[in-house]
Amino acid sequence: xxxxxxxxxxxxxxxxxxxxxxxxxxxxxxxxxxxxxxxxxxxxxxxxxxxxxxxxxxxxxxxxxxxxxxxxxxxxxxxxxxxxxxxxxxxxxxxxxxxxxxxxxxxxxxxxxxxxxxxxxxxxxxxxxxxxxxxxxxxxxxxxxxxxxxxxxxxxxxxxxxxxxxxxxxxxxxxxxxxxxxxxxxxxxxxxxxxxxxxxxxxxxxxxxxxxxxxxxxxxxxxxxxxxxxxxxxxxxxxxxxxxxxxxxxxxxxxxxxxxxxxxxxxxxxxxxxxxxxxxxxxxxxxxxxxxxxxxxxxxxxxxxxxxxxxxxxxxxxxxxxxxxxxxxxxxxxxxxxxxxxxxxxxxxxxxxxxxxxxxxxxxxxxxxxxxxxxxxxxxxxxxxxxxxxxxxxxxxxxxxxxxxxxxxxxxxxxxxxxxxxxxxxxxxxxxxxxxxxxxxxxxxxxxxxxxxxxxxxxxxxxxxxxxxxxxxxxxxxxxxxxxxxxxxxxxxxxxxx
Numbered sequence: 285x286x287x288x289x290x291x292x293x294x295x296x297x298x299x300x301x302x303x304x305x306x307x308x309x310x311x312x313x314x315x316x317x318x319x320x321x322x323x324x325x326x327x328x329x330x331x332x333x334x335x336x337x338x339x340x341x342x343x344x345x346x347x348x349x350x351x352x353x354x355x356x357x358x359x360x361x362x363x364x365x366x367x368x369x370x371x372x373x374x375x376x377x378x379x380x381x382x383x384x385x386x387x388x389x390x391x392x393x394x395x396x397x398x399x400x401x402x403x404x405x406x407x408x409x410x411x412x413x414x415x416x417x418x419x420x421x422x423x424x425x426x427x428x429x430x431x432x433x434x435x436x437x438x439x440x441x442x443x444x445x446x447x448x449x450x451x452x453x454x455x456x457x458x459x460x461x462x463x464x465x466x467x468x469x470x471x472x473x474x475x476x477x478x479x480x481x482x483x484x485x486x487x488x489x490x491x492x493x494x495x496x497x498x499x500x501x502x503x504x505x506x507x508x509x510x511x512x513x514x515x516x517x518x519x520x521x522x523x524x525x526x527x528x529x530x531x532x533x534x535x536x537x538x539x540x541x542x543x544x545x546x547x548x549x550x551x552x553x554x555x556x557x558x559x560x561x562x563x564x565x566x567x568x569x570x571x572x573x574x575x576x577x578x579x580x581x582x583x584x585x586x587x588x589x590x591x592x593x594x595x596x597x598x599x600x601x602x603x604x605x606x607x608x609x610x611x612x613x614x615x616x617x618x619x620x621x622x623x624x625x626x627x628x629x630x631x632x633x634x635x636x637x638x639x640x641x642x643x644x645x646x647x648x649x650x651x652x653x654x655x656x657x658x659x660x661x662x663x664x665x666x667x668x669x670x671x672x673x674x675x676x677x678x679x680x681x682x683x684x685x686x687x688x689x690x691x692x693x694x695x696x697x698x699x700x701x702x703x704x705x706x707x708x709x710x711x712x713x714x715x716x717x718x719x720x721x722x723x724x725x726x727x728x729x730x731x732x733x734x735x736x737x738x739x740x741x742x743x744x745x746x747x748x749x750x751x752x753x754x755x756x757x758x759x760x761x762x763x764x765x766x767x768x769x770x771x772x773x774x775x776x777x778x779x780x781x782x
Contacts, residue, residue, distance in 0.1 A: 285414065285437070285465075287458045290393060291445040294320035294352075299442060300389040301345075301356040303380045305396055306331055307365040307599045308338045315395030315444065316359065322351035327359070337361045337698075339377055343383035358383060360396070369402040370695050373409070374416045381420040393442030406450040407782050410443050410457035411464075411693060412504060415768065418465030424476040424761065453782045460694040460780075463590045464771055468613065468764030471576070471583035475754060475762030479555035479559035479572040484531040484603040487552055487575065491582060491601070492534045498589040500539065506532040516602075516642040520623040523604035525559055525612025530604035532643070533578075533719040535585050537597045539778075544653040545596035546777065548585070548770065549643045550570025551636045551659035552578030559606045559632030560614055567613045567756070574636070576753035576762060577658040578603055584770040591777040598650050602639040606632070618716045623738055628716035636661045637731055641738045648742070654683060655744045657735065658766065664727030674766050677732040678745035687745055687773060698747065701729060708733040727739060 285703065294302055294315035305313035312320055312329045326349065330336045336344045340363030348355055360376040362368055376396060384392065397409050404412075421438070443454045448509035468720030474482055474490065488505040496501035511520060511532050523530040533552070536545075553574040557563060578601045585599045613619070617629045619638070622645040627638065636659050647655050665675045674691070676698040678684040684700050691698040707729045718737065722730035732746045752765045775781050 285462065286418070286440045287454070288440060289445050289451050289454055290442055291448050294395050294444070295316045296353055297393055297442070298353040299355070299393045300391045301358055301384060302354045302356045302361060302393045302395055303377070304541045305360045305362040305376060305399065306336060306338050307362045307368070308412070310338065313362065313396070314398040319352055319357055323349050324351070339363065340372055341379045341489060343379045345383055346757070350644070354393070356389070362399070365678065368399065369411065370404055372395065373399070373401045373658050374412055374695065377413050377416045378420050381417050384391045385420070387731055388437050390437050391440040391442060393444060395444040397444045398446055405453065405761070406445070407453040407457045408693070409720040410454040411461040413443070414441065414458060414461030415464055418461070418468070422469055422472060424473065426473070427478065444478065456782055460775065462590065463587045464768060466590070467583035467587040468767045468772070470586055471579040471764040471767055474579035474582070475573050475576045482529050482572070482575065483554055484552065484605070485529065487554065487578060487582070487601065487603050488531045488533050493743035494582070494586055494589070495535070500537055500592065501585070502536045503588045504534045506534070513705055514646065516623045516646070518619050518627055519639045519642040521613040521617070521619040521629065522553070522559070522638050524546065525609040526605035526750045528605050530602070532646070533599070533603060534599040535599040536581070537589050538587060539588070539592060540594045540596060543596050545650050545651055546774065547598045547600060547647045547652040548581040549600045549640060549647060549655065549657040550581035551640055551657070551661065552601045553606055553636060556606045556633070556635065557608060559612050559635060560608050561631045561633040562608055563633060569753065569757060570642050573762060574660050575603065576695065577661050577749060578596045579762070580658050580749070580753070580767050580770065581768050582671070583764070584774070587767070587771050588774055591780070592772060593772060593780055595778045596637070597774065598647070598652070600643045600647055602643040604639065606635045621738070625718070626716040628678040628713040628719045630719045631721045637734045640735055644735060644738045644744070653743065654769070655739060655742050656747065658747045658770070659750060660750045660753050661748045662728040662731050662750055665748040669699055669751055670729055671751045671755070672697070674726055675748040676745060677700045677701050677703050677729065677748070679703065679736060679739065680743045680745070683742040683743055683745050687747070687769065690773040690776060691766070691769040694768035694772035696766055696772075698766070698769060703732050703736055704730060707734070
């Protein structure tokens, strides 16, 4: 989406639509005050009469007003002035786009940029606006028959500047946000595709196509024979019940010769029936989202390659299906990981850790500075944190804080959870080096402890996105998280922020 900037008064901008706001109690926002003055107090009068709501998430679209050059003035309710922060700003933007979605408006000017939004800057205000609009406009209708519905005609967004010097920040924000929106759309598309389409082979082809479009990116796909030769028997134990071949996708981006790479590992279970430990039938269709970790790291790689960031980034994606059959791995089976450690499989539905552990071991060959795995790993994480925050578990406190702060800045928040010996001891097995599950209580933590056994001597973090990767119900669909958090983390490491 194209953009423009303006440092002029709201009344003087000849735009299809300008977005202004009004706070609870009838307090007009900065641009709304200018519009009110130009119209002889009409805006304030409509607020007093109740024609314009001040509630957060409400919108009123006014046709051409005397003294105002814009064809429409959209007045967004901003709620309480003292509570207007990043979340409220984004809700107001989303509501504004929803209000004009089915019009023929081709450009909007965001004058909410002028408001004092707590804890942010012109760069982030512009970036949040583009990301929010991109999320609002996203639709997945690829699998529907007949003529596809066309989205709104919006092609350009304008940013009001408090001072012209902010234009540089806005330009950078637009570049970053545009890449993030495209990356998140890829992650959402992959997640929303049905499992009979988005197979391990489909994910592999997508990764190969990304490499063809970006000269600074290389992709290699290992087949089952190559995976077996590597000794990844833990990974292969998960795919035993499926006729779809497993793949190990390895993507490498080299943006500098001066750094050890960051490695992102994404769980790529394209459908998880639970194997022999079969899941309940209700809601099982949503197990197509069990590859959202893979989708998010692939999307993050796409963003990094698009922006040509001066960092080195590798992505490792173990991908397969987890299905029951006569050849499926059984509870009680013992498998040997690439690291040589033996694992007693007590529950075949705890399969994500079985593929990730071999991928984490494989990552050692890159001599990484940092390894981060991303996985829809445990239902226990949803119980702990709900659907609002991604769990952050790490063997390095500085890395935990780096990810936490990146999540706050990207408005894609995470929350630190512990890893400790008292949880790790629950993985005891009488017959193998350890089991793949511990007790039911603290299941998200024991899952991380399992992975921690394969990441000793590495700076490593685990992101459990089981509660944040998709929505259920009437708004069912992939969220694209934690792509913003990961991108912010890498932008900071690349020193690419203003």
